[in-house]
Amino acid sequence: MTPSAIFKDDQTFSEYEGSMHDLDFVNHKLSVNLDSTNAFEGPEKLLEIWFSPSSDDLPDGWPRDGLRHIPLSGIECMLDDVNCKILSKISSPDMDAYLLSESSLFVFIHKMILKTCGTTTTLFSLEPILKLVQKYCHYSAADFRDIYRVFYSRRMLMFPDRQNDVHKCWHNEMLWLDKYFPACTADSYIVGNLVTDHWHFYMNCGNHAHSPINSSTELDETLEILMTDIDSHSAGVFEMCQYSGKFPNMNPETEDYGHILGKKMMHLMQLDKIIDAKSVKHDAFAFTPCGFSSNTIIEDKYYCTLHITPERGWSYASFETNYMGGSKQKLINKVIQALKPGKFFLSFVKESKNPNSLNLAIDQIRDISIQGYRRDDRIIYDMKFNYCLLYCYFVKK
Numbered sequence: 001m002t003p004s005a006i007f008k009d010d011q012t013f014s015e016y017e018g019s020m021h022d023l024d025f026v027n028h029k030l031s032v033n034l035d036s037t038n039a040f041e042g043p044e045k046l047l048e049i050w051f052s053p054s055s056d057d058l059p060d061g062w063p064r065d066g067l068r069h070i071p072l073s074g075i076e077c078m079l080d081d082v083n084c085k086i087l088s089k090i091s092s093p094d095m096d097a098y099l100l101s102e103s104s105l106f107v108f109i110h111k112m113i114l115k116t117c118g119t120t121t122t123l124f125s126l127e128p129i130l131k132l133v134q135k136y137c138h139y140s141a142a143d144f145r146d147i148y149r150v151f152y153s154r155r156m157l158m159f160p161d162r163q164n165d166v167h168k169c170w171h172n173e174m175l176w177l178d179k180y181f182p183a184c185t186a187d188s189y190i191v192g193n194l195v196t197d198h199w200h201f202y203m204n205c206g207n208h209a210h211s212p213i214n215s216s217t218e219l220d221e222t223l224e225i226l227m228t229d230i231d232s233h234s235a236g237v238f239e240m241c242q243y244s245g246k247f248p249n250m251n252p253e254t255e256d257y258g259h260i261l262g263k264k265m266m267h268l269m270q271l272d273k274i275i276d277a278k279s280v281k282h283d284a285f286a287f288t289p290c291g292f293s294s295n296t297i298i299e300d301k302y303y304c305t306l307h308i309t310p311e312r313g314w315s316y317a318s319f320e321t322n323y324m325g326g327s328k329q330k331l332i333n334k335v336i337q338a339l340k341p342g343k344f345f346l347s348f349v350k351e352s353k354n355p356n357s358l359n360l361a362i363d364q365i366r367d368i369s370i371q372g373y374r375r376d377d378r379i380i381y382d383m384k385f386n387y388c389l390l391y392c393y394f395v396k397k
């Protein structure tokens with residue numbers, strides 16, 4: 001049964017444990033039936049679409065709740081085209097964070113972030129998103145030609161041949177994006193060492209520099225840490241078999257073991273302590289036979305998300321946040337010391353009011369040292385509209 005059906009009709013719908021918000025839910029039926037024992041493409045495809053610079057500056061005629069006006073059934077239909085399902089959702093006054101069978105979706109009033117892994121068809125979301133915003137947000141354009149901003153990125157894939165043709169290579173993905181966004185303002189980068197590891201990044205801001213800065217202007221920032229060769233001891237924590245017999249009163253056939261154990265794994269690995277903020281709200285899920293996903297809402301308006309594929313041979317983990325508070329050095333160290341990957345890179349994309357403040361933000365990370373690791377690559381791009389990209393690649397010593 002889909003979450004929207006559970007939401008409307010099913011009396012067995014149960015509120016998310018510990019939730020203070022009536023929009024939160026868990027799809028228990030899907031959660032107890034997920035299983036994947038085949039090689040898994042951990043690296044995600046990440047699509048981020050901004051319809052306006054901030055939630056206070058929506059396009060004319062939009063409902064005040066913007067993209068959050070789209071009903072859950074609409075979100076589900078969009079995700080059907082991507083080939084993934086909703087496991088659960090947590091909300092705050094500013095955003096909805098969906099945990100998916102393949103990673104995460106964040107819906108804010110003015111922007112949407114879709115991150116999906118495996119063989120999902122992330123870019124197939126564009127057509128349904130266009131229809132949804134036309135129907136529910138009074139988005140008046142016939143296409144995305146004048147969109148405020150769009151970003152699309154992914155690490156190199158481990159098993160590209162298993163992907164749908166659209167996602168088999170970067171060139172095909174660019175062609176697909178060009179169907180929806182103006183090709184003449186698209187910027188596309190392949191960052192890093194083409195032999196070892198690299199990252200693809202597409203950005204299209206049309207001709208929109210940020211509108212005059214005012215107090216509501218939200219400056220964009222995303223930090224990602226993408227890790228491979230996860231330490232076998234750390235990876236083991238995310239295998240279900242480690243917990244057999246540890247909870248004798250629970251029946252994994254009937255109870256939502258995935259969400260309960262997800263929270264336990266998060267706590268065991270101190271992943272719930274990565275972000276040092278005034279308020280955090282977590283959602284986590286443990287997959288069968290292994291694997292872990294979590295979303296965290298930070299101070300109502302920021303997110304962080306962590307996904308772990310522990311299988312030896314294609315182990316992978318990703319961390320992503322737009323949280324601007326706290327020390328980046330501490331945050332990155334906490335993630336790395338928990339998962340101890342053999343290799344990892346971080347990408348930091350930052351927009352700023354002016355080049356000087358941009359340098360300050362980049363300086364926080366550019367010389368970062370991680371105990372037990374050496375940095376093999378550091379690449380900085382200064383891009384349009386005061387955007388900067390920092391990419392650093394590290395290897396365990």
Ligand SMILES: C[S@@+](CC[C@H](N)C(=O)[O-])C[C@H]1O[C@@H](n2cnc3c(N)ncnc32)[C@H](O)[C@@H]1O
Pocket residue numbers: 034035036037038040041042043044101102103116117118287288289290291292293306307308309310311316317318
């Ligand atoms: C946690 S999910 C998210 C993947 C994320 N992009 C990553 O690798 O970091 C992937 C892990 O869950 C496991 N898994 C088990 N059942 C799954 C399912 N139905 N869909 C997706 N992943 C599943 C996969 O084998 C893999 O270890």
